[in-house]
Amino acid sequence: MKFAAVQKVLGLLLTLFSFTMLPPALVAMLYQDGAIWPFIFAFGLILVTGLLIFLPVSRSQHVLRLRDGFLVVVLFWTTLGLAGALPFLLSPSPEISPTDAVFESLSGLTTTGATVIIGLDELPKSILYYRQQLQWLGGMGIIVLAVAVLPMLGIGGMQLYRAEMPGPMKDSKLTPRITETAKALWYIYLWMTIACALAYWGAGMTFFDAIGHAFSTVAIGGFSTHDLSMGYFDSTLIEMVAVIFMLLAGMNFTLHFVAVHRQDLRVYFHDSEFRFYMLIMVTVATFVTFTLHQTQTYLTWEESFTKGLFQAVSIGTTTGFTTAEFYFWPPFLEILLLFASFVGGCAGSTGGGIKVIRVLLLIKQGVREIGRLIHPNAQLPVRIGGKTVNHRVVDAVWGFFSLYVASFVLMYLMLTATGLDLVTSFSAVAACINNLGPGLSQVGAHYADLQDPAKWILCFAMLLGRLEIFTLLVLLTPAFWQR
Template sequence: MYIYAALTITCFLAYMAAGMNWFDALGHSFSTVAIGGFSTYDASIGHFDSAAIELICIFFLIISAMSFSLHFLAWRGRRIRHYFQDPEARFLLMFLAFLSVITVISLWLTGTYDTERGLRHGVFQVVSIATTSGFSVADFSVWPGALPFLLFVAAFVGGCSGSTGGGMKVIRIILILKQGMREVMRLIHPNAVIAVKIGKVSVPDGIAQAVWGFFSVYVMLFFLMLVGVMATGVDQVTAWSTVASALNNLGPALGEASENYGEMPTLSKWILVVAMLLGRLEIFTVLVLFTPAFWRR
């Protein structure tokens, strides 16, 4: 709790030092550390048009998307090396860096922005969407090529376990990738005993199976809600992006919902409400309430 409070206070002071008034700094510090993405302005962080504010926001979004247990270890040991030794934190940082490079270069090559704006807007939107905060400094829905789609795919990864971020969580993505690679190696070496490891720790098969179970239910629910939203008359792009946004607790969407969700059919909004609850509570927590065995106990 004190780590969360310390981050919020530090973020508040940093925003004020960068030029925000106390009210805006307070509101945005709450929203940044919580990875809520809400703002006191319709234009979000873009209202301030300040590189300093954007850098502060990027920094605290990344910190908040990391495990708070990791922050505790770093604070207790007074060393930042814990961040670089943690496989989940390393994956998150490399993923954000890789996606930022692709986005910024694409914006430069297509002439969407000049060098400075391309760098600022590209990196900010990557970090904002990938950490599932939803802050914005530009309308990324009109960016060229596959960039909007790419950013939404990044939101499925989300933050680390034990963070305030949404999405499927980085640790699950790592385990899915590692187990997938193990199955490929088993095809090459059928008799080999290959362990799935996170760092130097071997992961029990039961945990790996649980991750695949979560992923299967996640995909199934995503497509069920996607079909449900499309059945209300919403086009494919809008339906896909709104369901992805709701299930990952992101906020922004594409298509007809790129500005807001106000014009969407009432039934589709109820479906998205369910998606938001499932995403925030990690799916199984909600689904267990509908199992007869839970109530018999």
């Protein structure tokens, strides 16, 4: 383990993160909301801390290995969650505890969208902007952004990229060099954000709300600048704009890159994961719409469709925006939507959940095992898009799924031990490990009423989901620390 290399990267990344405190400070100046000093103080403290970590090992020439990359990612996200909590803790509005500040910070950075803050409409504009910015930075992963910068400082980035990027196909690169890959991902991410903000603005949002909601839409985050979330605007046009960009952000960004590079939209429809992703979204939206109308939750087909489609896409992609209190809908729909979040977005997207490609592989593997029962001696490979999937990838998916289930059950039991009912505990763990946000029962609207131990358990669930299980749990194995 090259601890000097880990310390050097961690110090640099923390130093870079300190500068993200300046945009909300500028917002505080523009709106004169009296919340500038928490961001100035946080900027200085994080900057000094980052430099103190970096400078003692600034001349270190150790090469960062894959194992070191895992440690950097976990340490950075943990440290980032603590550092990002400073403005919430220092600001006079809202007045929240250290536990709540860390919870809100981690929820933003992991794009979970679970909130402990009530009364968003009365908060300073700078705090509202800061929450949205946290999600935008976490959406594609600050580590990937750093991958584009660190090579210029003499530090390689492949180790960080493999540890951070979501999905089972981590060795595939869009461009030959990892730096160019990171830049390509961020260019797509940036332009999608700009397009989303302009669309929201044109649909009737204020400029401030348009930017804030574009940040959380493209990041598949779900934070809003209003307590009623997207329901505040009461606009079908705004909701449909959100649906389009949530679907786009839930797709594999590799597809966006290839489609733009080739100028050919047929790239999407040739991809098996994309087709399965759209099939899930259409199926869930159809069931939700039909059930809402049949149960007379809404009296017209139009309202049933708009509410059903929005919630299906928002929950299915793990964004977490709401235009209705779906946690008061018929129980069948509550469970259907929650289970849709377990699938989540595509690999290489900003979405959470198990990921579409993994679910598709699990289904194909299950079908293969049934075929083997009928034809024991047959060679039945698992194929995706006409190509045989390496058995090591299939094994990794099964390993991920088993660890996911085991982690889920353990945290579910721990949460019920804090005194929460079964539905609240199940949905809270699901919403946090899938980086969804809103749950059912007591955590449908917010998480403010939970006890501190429950919030810390859910903080761990957010990190576990954001770092794709393996990245975090590998640090807990004795073999990782052996030479």
